[in-house]
Amino acid sequence: MKDPRPEPASGDFSTTPLGDGLTLFAWMSLLLGLGAGTGALFAPDAWYLALLKPTFNPPAWLFGPVWSALYLMMAVALWLVRRDRDADPVQRRRASTLFAVQFVLNLLWTPLFFGLHSPGLAFVDICLLWIALLTTMLAFGRVRPLAGYLLLPYLLWVSFALVLNGTIWLMNA
Template sequence: MSTTRDGRLALPERRPLLTIAGVVGACVVLGAAGGLITAPQIETWYATLDKPGFTPPSWVFGPVWTLLYALQGVAAWLIWRSGLDRRIVRLALGLFTVQFVCNLAWSPAFFGLESPILGLVVIVPLWIVIVATVVAFSRVDWRAAALLVPYLAWVSFATALNYAIWTLN
């Protein structure tokens, strides 16, 4: 990456498909890291928990999360492409990073430590930061904000599921 004459960070103009693939790929790969903690617990600890009737089958989570991480990658790419020299873009990407870290912390809290209450301690702030990220993204590019809406909906559902599992166990 280079800089412009006035010192601003210049974004790559020549390879947008390569850069979007890189950002999406990074989000999907980093997001899949949680699966390494989750997978061994699905058939052992998680299988023993009482779950509410609205619990989806375990096989649903992998494809849904893969799609959501890909959408997050596209959204972050759209924001990044709008210019890192703008304060709102830096704020939006900062919030995106915070929510992504919170997202990655949920699997170790819930599955790794086998603790639905710790899962709630992580997922509630995650939900709040996702809302803040959607708002910040909407101020830069409405398409990026719209791409995060399914993620917000899924985390809302996951919060209700996490709460129900905690109360049932």
């Protein structure tokens, strides 16, 4: 049985298996690189170490592996949405735009919290991130359900981080 999708245009590298794989690798590298780079630029310092923290504050070593896994899952979800040529282009564009908004909010949290030493501003940011992320997850799910589900662990982690951020802010106000 012939694949009902149209043949890729001649020279359309992104629709070949190799192009698909390289595009996925590029998204993974970009998101992981930006996330890790932001974390490296604004690493926890003496100010953070001196803050009062709740008993449920995870150990420092946990953040790197968790965020790495989440960035990779985000990249796969974004890749699935952007490569789904059968989806409504308006929905794909909206989902991609929402992804960009939530990702910028994600990247802003670290300099707000660790760079400016402002748990209050970071809390506002993470609240906006949570809303943008939920909206993105729903938009991704409309384009490609698996892409929406891939963002669920991210939403759960951001929910936990929101509570943690708010608690640290209140404990140190």
